[in-house]
Amino acid sequence: MTDPNATSRLCVHARDPQEQASSFGLLHQSYEQLSTGAFSGTLLAISANDITVFRETLDQSVFQTGVSDTEHITIAAACELSERAYWNGRHIDKDSVVAFTPGREFELRTPTHSVCVGISLEPSLLQSLSPERPPDYWQKLFTNHDCWSETGRLKFDLQARITQLLQQTGATGAPGDCAADLLDLRELAIDYLCSVVERGQAGGQKLRIDSYPRIARRARAAMLDRLGEPLSVTDLCNELGCSRRSLQYAFESIYDLGPVAYLRTLRLAAARRQLTSEKPGITVQEVAAAVGFNHLPRFAQEYARMFGERPSESLAAHRAHRFS
Structure with missing residues (x-):
């Protein structure tokens, strides 16, 4: 039988x-x-078995896409934000809390500096709040209300307790010593979610035009399909059936970049993935051509500006890591 008090720890730099x-x-x-x-x-x-607490720090702006684990509800809130962030069609700030609903896709853009803390729970733990509700009640609830504003004490107590626990373990701490603290945090999180549901709050500033997320999503898909091909803003507008102004506003609202700059980041990110892949014998010139850069010095310059190192350095560092 699995020990319910067994804990594990993850530390990534x-x-x-x-x-x-x-x-x-x-x-x-x-x-x-x-x-x-x-x-x-x-x-x-x-x-522990049914709870995870975490703290993430990012010192570059990133666009996060993905799907939440089907077995957990995750809530997260920012401790530090250098600017507003974007979450599933809304602009959010430090007062916002977001919910990653089990099995649901999400989009999140963070600013150039952000620190957030969060907690993940099994949905079954929330059944005690409303035993009469069907098992999928909580999943449907947070699907429809995945962001709310919060300035109350209970939220800040939860943030402080998570931060304190993670700091106590330190880089070499013993996670087994914090089983009781995790159980306390689980109860605090359940109480907090109960208070949110009772208030029925929603938060975050909706984008001025509801179609912006849809336009940006379709444009991004088109860009990803044609990373190695010439692709202009006019091409995208014709393909999506939208105006240049709508496309520009959609990208600035969601990615904080114009469409041309965002396409460049997609191409450079694809290049980085290839340079750090396991493909043997790959060259910088091949990678540049594959992602639409026909001028190698220009590619090297843009890559170094984006990632703080030359493409040849990324390739060499990955090869050294493989054979170390």
Whole structure:
């Protein structure tokens, strides 16, 4: 029988956005770096059987897409935000709390600096709040209300307790010593969610035009399908049936970048994935051509500006890591 008090710990210091994204198994996600410079991120998490608490720090703006784990409800709130963020059709700030609903797709853009804490619970733990409700009640609830504003004491108590617990374990802490604290946090989180439901709050500032998320999503899909081909804003507008102004506003609202700049980040991110892949014998020139850069010096310059290192350095570092 599994020990209900058994705990495990995760500590990640990442220099690549996808390394950071893949380290947290409860959110099946992908990170695209949007701002320029070397990426730096940390993730600290402690888990017991039915609860995980975590703290994530990001020092570049990233666009996060993915699907939440089907067995957990995850809520998260920012401790620090250098600017507003974007979450599933809304602009959010430090007063916002977001809910990653089991099995549901999500979109999140963080600013150039963010620190958030969160907690993941099994939905069955919430049944005690309303035993008469059907088993899928909570999933439907947070699907329809996945963001709310919160300035109350209970939220800040929860944030402080999570941060304190993670700091206490430290880089070499013993997670087995915090089983009782995790159980206390589980009860505090359940009480907090109960208070949110009773108030029926919703939060975050809706985008001025409801169609912006749909336009941006369709444009992004078209970009991903044609990363190695010439693709202009006019091409996208014709394909989507929207105006240049609508496309520009949609991208600025969601990605904080125009469509041309965002397409460049997608191409550079694809190049980085290829340079750090397991494909033997791959060259920088081949990668550049594959993602639509026909001018190698221009590619090297843009890549270094985006990631803080030359493409040849990324390739060499990955090969050294493979054979170390």
